[in-house]
Amino acid sequence: MTDKSPFAAPGAAADLEEGLALTPKFDADGLVTCVATDIASGDVLMVAHMNAEALAKTIATGEAWYFSRSRRALWQKGETSGHTQRVVEMRIDCDQDAVWIKVDQVAGACHTGRRSCFYRAVPLGKSGAVKLEFRGDKVFDPKAACGKS
Amino acid sequence: MTDKSPFAAPGAAADLEEGLALTPKFDADGLVTCVATDIASGDVLMVAHMNAEALAKTIATGEAWYFSRSRRALWQKGETSGHTQRVVEMRIDCDQDAVWIKVDQVAGACHTGRRSCFYRAVPLGKSGAVKLEFRGDKVFDPKAACGKS
Numbered sequence: 001m002t003d004k005s006p007f008a009a010p011g012a013a014a015d016l017e018e019g020l021a022l023t024p025k026f027d028a029d030g031l032v033t034c035v036a037t038d039i040a041s042g043d044v045l046m047v048a049h050m051n052a053e054a055l056a057k058t059i060a061t062g063e064a065w066y067f068s069r070s071r072r073a074l075w076q077k078g079e080t081s082g083h084t085q086r087v088v089e090m091r092i093d094c095d096q097d098a099v100w101i102k103v104d105q106v107a108g109a110c111h112t113g114r115r116s117c118f119y120r121a122v123p124l125g126k127s128g129a130v131k132l133e134f135r136g137d138k139v140f141d142p143k144a145a146c147g148k149s
Numbered sequence: 150m151t152d153k154s155p156f157a158a159p160g161a162a163a164d165l166e167e168g169l170a171l172t173p174k175f176d177a178d179g180l181v182t183c184v185a186t187d188i189a190s191g192d193v194l195m196v197a198h199m200n201a202e203a204l205a206k207t208i209a210t211g212e213a214w215y216f217s218r219s220r221r222a223l224w225q226k227g228e229t230s231g232h233t234q235r236v237v238e239m240r241i242d243c244d245q246d247a248v249w250i251k252v253d254q255v256a257g258a259c260h261t262g263r264r265s266c267f268y269r270a271v272p273l274g275k276s277g278a279v280k281l282e283f284r285g286d287k288v289f290d291p292k293a294a295c296g297k298s
Binding site: 008033044046047087090091093095099100111114120123124126127131 | 193208248270274280284
């Protein structure tokens with residue numbers, strides 16, 4: 001957690017689970033997991049992470065902000081591609097270490113050009129090696145969007 | 150990753166993103182993130198983790214298995230409560246470090262007695278302290294379910 005966090009520290013389990021205060025339980029890297037779903041289809045679009053600043057900015061602006069673990073940097077979704085996420089609703093889970101946002105996604109969420117990052121199905125009932133099955137076409141040219149989303 | 154992993158090691162980004170092989174990118178703790186959504190409502194029910202063994206068992210059996218970070222143990226969802234999750238569909242994300250399962254959830258997914266762990270909304274457009282808003286009632290008595298789900 002950074003000193004920019006506007007959130008109080010998490011309390012006991014009873015407060016975390018049944019309380020009215022947003023006291024996110026950031027992990028050792030200062031992050032919570034965020035799941036973004038498509039307000040239109042209900043599909044899971046992506047799973048990413050937020051630090052305190054990203055979470056606070058998302059709440060304040062209603063636009064999705066994340067924290068990139070690989071780049072160690074705050075980023076607004078779509079800041080380079082234009083493929084922003086307007087947050088329609090935000091939920092927090094029982095132990096306040098995961099956030100769910102329902103978003104209005106411009107174009108696609110995935111840097112590969114798909115609407116959702118979850119564009120391959122895993123067949124069930126198998127043991128050993130598994131052959132994935134593609135679902136869903138590309139909705140934008142990832143090269144034209146600078147390979148970022 | 151344990152020696153029980155039936156999965157090949159992840160390759161280069163192009164293979165991870167556009168390939169047909171399931172080669173999960175487990176983190177330093179040997180885990181991938183798993184999002185479970187409700188096949189009936191589309192709601193996000195919970196976010197948890199799978200190690201290689203949990204993922205392989207889920208694929209083989211079509212029932213959700215997870216790895217508890219706090220208990221350092223493999224567990225089948227609902228093994229004590231009966232509130233199992235039958236997996237209707239599984240997806241893997243672009244970089245293969247997150248799994249999305251659509252499940253047929255018995256009773257409720259949350260150990261607090263709710264259908265979903267995401268039973269509180271975070272109001273948007275605010276700076277500073279945030280007061281959560283409850284959504285959704287309890288669907289089972291968590292004490293009767295041994296406080297576990």
